[in-house]
Amino acid sequence: MKPPAFQYHDPKTLAEAVGLLSTLDNAKLLAGGQSLMPMLNMRFVLPDHVIDLNRVEGLSGIKESGGALEIGAMTRQRDLEFSDLVKAKCPLLHLAIMHIGHRQTRNRGTIGGSLCHLDPAAELVSVAMAHDATVTVAGPNGTREIAFADFPAGYLTPAIELNEIVTTIRIPLWPAGHKAAFIEFARRHGDFAIVSAAALLQIDNGKIARASLTVGGVAVAPVRAAEVENAITGQAPSSELFAKACESCRSFEAMADIHASAEYRQHLAAVLSRRALEKAAGLADNAPWNRAH
């Protein structure tokens, strides 16, 4: 339970970090370390080189630009949690952050690290998927942008090259007054979710003008429930509508592991999707499941 031996690199600039990543074999980037360090301690990963991004200038910060939030990859989850800008403009992100691990891990964990680790149940991955985020990566030949729908290449595997570093996450904002809900089922608060659901609703004149529903923890990466989104758009929100539409989540391709069978995950996908939509639409205020903890 001690990390394997590696060479440690401590670049100060992004160019230096990209240079190291391009020239070193079997190198790993270290962001907040809240996933990589357990994997090192358990020797699930055995890098020859660790490139620490914590002293690289200019990789953190939160700002609003052109109708989107631009978040530096090394921005700590704790800074997102306490950002007034995030709370006011991107309620889904604020709500999701509260489910990530615990205070001590949020103090270190970063948004870029979470997206690149790409745990199927990771809250920030679901938020990026729900908001159609764009990821900017820097490599030896400059930068490029990746739509988040194309970002997951497989289990724990982002669609970036071995010599590329995620620098910025751009989260397009929904109009003021939109509704958001993030719920998850975990054995204990702060544990990895077995299944999570993230809902965004824009309700105009009593009808759903726009909907986004993302289910995490079911497939190898969080998935958008496009069938549900289409079924409820243009309709008046109701528990009956959501319950009927969310039945389609039972047909998601689902993983099975020691925590839950595929069938159980599909069941949770349908139930949590309905609940997230109900919560976002303000239909869950008296629901027995809708309590703190």
Place this chain on the structure above:
Amino acid sequence: MTDKIDITLRINGRNHAIRVEPRKTLVDAIREDCALTGTHIGCEHGVCGACTVIVGDEAIRSCLMFAVQARGKPIRTVEGLAQGNTLHPLQRAFMAHHGLQCGFCTPGFLMLTASVLEKNPDIGEEELLDVLSSNLCRCTGYQNIIKAVRAAQEEMKPKVAAD
């Protein structure tokens, strides 16, 4: 083995010049190289919270940070809580309210709650429970820890200057 690196860790106001492999976690360096064994090691993968220390001004899990990353940052461990022979209000409250039995998790709880109460002296019930749920204690059932933190909270509040 990889080459060792010379670093200085500033713990509880004192500099410790040490030579460590980059793979050495902060908690191992604190215990083995700085000989401060008050900080305990539990799970070594960020689940139990026993190794919680304060780096900068935030509580972190010192098994999930390398010692080389803590260079130049003020570190506080359980040894830094007492002032001479006077125990910190949290330490006294944990004793008075039986907030520990075996004591293995206690240094982590003390540093976590010290950091939380310093930053948020008026922390509410729900947030406090959320904070305490991050650390594992298998003896107390948590109720006495909650009582202890509540008692210390009153004592730690900044005193209003009397006329």
